[in-house]
Amino acid sequence: MKEATALIPQLTVDCIILGFHDNQLRVLLLRWKDTSFWSLPGGPVRQTESVDAAATRILRERTGLGAIYLQQFRVFGDEVRYSLEEVQEKLKHIFDPAIWYKRAISIGYYALVDYSKVTPLPDAYTDECRWWDIRDFPTLLFDHNHMVKLALEALRQQLSWQPVGNNLLPEPFTLPELQRLYETILGRSMDPRNFQRKMLSLGILERLETKRRGGAFRSPYLYRFIPEKYEAALKEGNLMIL
Amino acid sequence: MKEATALIPQLTVDCIILGFHDNQLRVLLLRWKDTSFWSLPGGPVRQTESVDAAATRILRERTGLGAIYLQQFRVFGDEVRYSLEEVQEKLKHIFDPAIWYKRAISIGYYALVDYSKVTPLPDAYTDECRWWDIRDFPTLLFDHNHMVKLALEALRQQLSWQPVGNNLLPEPFTLPELQRLYETILGRSMDPRNFQRKMLSLGILERLETKRRGGAFRSPYLYRFIPEKYEAALKEGNLMIL
Structure with a gap:
């Protein structure tokens, strides 16, 4: 979305935060205020921070963790990634529809965290932040289901050359x-x-x-x-x- | 750099094009017009093309190849990636120094190509396009030496889970x-x-x-x-x- 503060235009980061508990892999999701719509934690990149620092900031805000294992895994750069009209409509009680860019490029990160150390925290735009089983979580807004799928593929590949x-x-x-x-x-x-x-x-x-x-x-x-x-x-x- | 046409602001792609010949890995580099300065092929992303399509376009322009194996490997998103003043000074006979963004985020791709099928092609801003031995090539403008190093690391990791x-x-x-x-x-x-x-x-x-x-x-x-x-x-x- 567009903002008056110094943000890099048309660029966001989205974070797939993964934890392991009771022999299951879990993903951290946010529920938008006064809705039943879920999505990944994410947001714009400031002109005065690196892209990695933006991801680190978002993770810290949602999990309370400072030192976190973060991995860029993919840029989501298609011209049309999802229905902008649908997002504008579903979140119009939170954001003026005019605030959204027609197109945004998102840099995807996955994070591996120690589940037991995380305190999930919603932000000003969300009512709930919690873990979901990776095998059973809701349909997400934007292209976030696709992002989770590709994050897991990247993690599987990484696992073959680097213990995580x-x-x-x-x-x-x-x-x-x-x-x-x-x-x-x-x-x-x-x-x-x-x-x-x-x-x-x-x-x-x-x-x-x-x-x-x-x-x-x-x-x-x-x-x-x-x-x-x-x-x-x-x-x-x-x-x-x- | 800034341009009047419809480009995504502050976003570029850079391509590490690798070929194998005489038992050596080679990288394709461009020499800027009337200089001895080399860099990787790259450029801005248009509003009407995906990020992947921008990389594909740049590759095709430089190598003449259509179907090419392209892999996003890393976003270069630090706030300060290189000395802008140095680039402005060294290329001022080609570009108005005011054309450059203060900050650009670059998406790095590596490409693996069949060396024998490539016809290296310079563009309007460059005098020469040719292969260099990966063990012995010039110091590059921008942060491009760093990019080549990380592309090779990514390729090595990939090789452990996927034959290339x-x-x-x-x-x-x-x-x-x-x-x-x-x-x-x-x-x-x-x-x-x-x-x-x-x-x-x-x-x-x-x-x-x-x-x-x-x-x-x-x-x-x-x-x-x-x-x-x-x-x-x-x-x-x-x-x-x-």
Whole structure:
């Protein structure tokens, strides 16, 4: 939308904020004031901030988190992305229809956050901000359903060359827990032995002396990522599987 | 730069066009008129074209190629990306310094092309368009050296989950030729047996009846990608290595 303040014209960012809880991947959505319409958190980019900083700002406003794993994954730059008339009509009680640009280019980010640390916060234009199961959430305004779909595809691709567990799983975790995260994101089951062998061969996990207690079966060891090893491997491209 | 025609303000695309020749990866660069200054092909986005279409248009203008493998890899959105004063000064014989935006956001694309099919073409603002070895090319204007670096990183990551040989190598090719392409992009040598095993296990290569003749050693078989198998595997995510 157009605003009088110093914004970059026709440019927005939209954020797919993902968290992992109860073995399910969840996405953070906003419900517009006095409506049943949901969409992703997003907004314009200021002339005095980088595009990345705009995404970081929006994330902080919605989740309360400062240091968040953010990844640009795609520019949504089609000439017609959605029905402008429909959006103008549905949100006319909040925004003057004249405020919208005829065309906006949106830069999509996905964020991986530790679910347990997030306090979802609506803003001045929304009544509700909450997590939805990624397998079952409402039809969204704009082209936001399409954005979520492509964000998940990008995340799956990224997962094949870069472990993301350190952002989505609270530490310490067991290898079966890490595997369930992978299986949820990739949407397929994996062989536990292969998974364990490949993950440990990367040399970025530290096994703790303690085990996870309380399960029905034998207690698995707890692990944490070794930040310096992870960073070094990432830098050298050693996290690639091929 | 600002123009009177219908362009999206403050938005550009820049293209890292890569080709493979003589076992080396090359990048296509332009030399500005009456200068020794080089940069990547790029330009503004029209209000009546998608961002992807703008990149496709620029590629076609520079290479003569229509169907090209193009990949958005990154938005360059920092508030200050380079010294505007330096660019204004160096190109003032071509552009009125007032034509430049104080700030522009650029969407970076890399393109993988069959080197043998490209006829490099300068435009109205440039004297020369030619291939440079990726290991040895001039310092570029703007933040274009940084862009090339990040494009190569993105290509390396992509290579770990998606074979790109069908865009960079003329068909048919031998497995050692495909391996050299991988080694050049990844910047490291690979074990021939492992490479051959992994590549063939993807089920996307067809072995032809003919062999490559004329080498000093035994003649290796020729291969081509099976387009329908490649597309299907890509769609199902089966090209991921993990």
